Amino acid sequence: xxxxxxxxxxxxxWSQQDLGQRLEVSRQSVNAIxxxxxxxxxxxxxxxxELFDLPIEEIFVSPSTRSSKAI
Amino acid sequence: xxxxxxWARYNWRVVGLSALYATFLIAAVYGFKHQLVPPALxxxxxxxxxxPIIGIFGAMGRYLVExxxxxxxxxxxxxxxxxxxxxxxxxxxxxxxxxxxxVGHADGYWIVILWFFGLGLGAIYNKLTLGAAGC
Numbered sequence: 001x002x003x004x005x006x007x008x009x010x011x012x013x014w015s016q017q018d019l020g021q022r023l024e025v026s027r028q029s030v031n032a033i034x035x036x037x038x039x040x041x042x043x044x045x046x047x048x049x050e051l052f053d054l055p056i057e058e059i060f061v062s063p064s065t066r067s068s069k070a071i
Numbered sequence: 072x073x074x075x076x077x078w079a080r081y082n083w084r085v086v087g088l089s090a091l092y093a094t095f096l097i098a099a100v101y102g103f104k105h106q107l108v109p110p111a112l113x114x115x116x117x118x119x120x121x122x123p124i125i126g127i128f129g130a131m132g133r134y135l136v137e138x139x140x141x142x143x144x145x146x147x148x149x150x151x152x153x154x155x156x157x158x159x160x161x162x163x164x165x166x167x168x169x170x171x172x173x174v175g176h177a178d179g180y181w182i183v184i185l186w187f188f189g190l191g192l193g194a195i196y197n198k199l200t201l202g203a204a205g206c
Contacts, residue, residue, distance in 0.1 A: 029142035
């Protein structure tokens with residue numbers, strides 16, 4: 001799933017390791033989410049949203065929104 | 072990357088069970104070879120080395136329950152699916168070849184060896200498709 005995680009992390013000057021520690025997941029998990037190789041579960045998506053103090057939809061791009069834009 | 076506490080516990084369990092397996096196997100082989108096993112205990116002693124292996128399957132299940140990192144957990148689940156599909160496919164093909172008299176009988180424990188090999192194949196598949204091998 002497309003997302004703004006890398007950008008939000010870069011704005012705070014956090015490494016993937018830093019973000020992983022804050023979310024209590026591995027660095028490779030952060031990398032997989034950032035690159036869109038892995039879609040986080042709803043609880044993890046909420047943790048990410050709460051960490052950045054943003055609604056989920058401002059971090060993750062809804063696949064249905066993407067396809068409707070494409071149309 | 073530092074591994075999770077669940078991973079460390081899993082590793083210790085596997086190391087302990089592997090040591091137990093080696094001990095039981097040596098004891099059972101020695102017992103049968105020197106005819107030290109009474110007839111009433113032959114089945115339990117023969118099964119003894121299998122128990123730690125079953126324990127390793129249990130340890131893997133326990134790890135999946137205890138691992139808090141959902142992505143890492145998913146990597147291991149994919150490995151297990153790969154291992155199971157690989158082993159069941161080989162067992163099915165071998166079964167038919169055996170049925171038609173084209174190959175000899177294989178010892179049942181080969182299933183376990185193939186399954187653990189399949190875990191390695193799953194790790195390679197994870198690495199190629201996701202960039203991370205898993206366990």
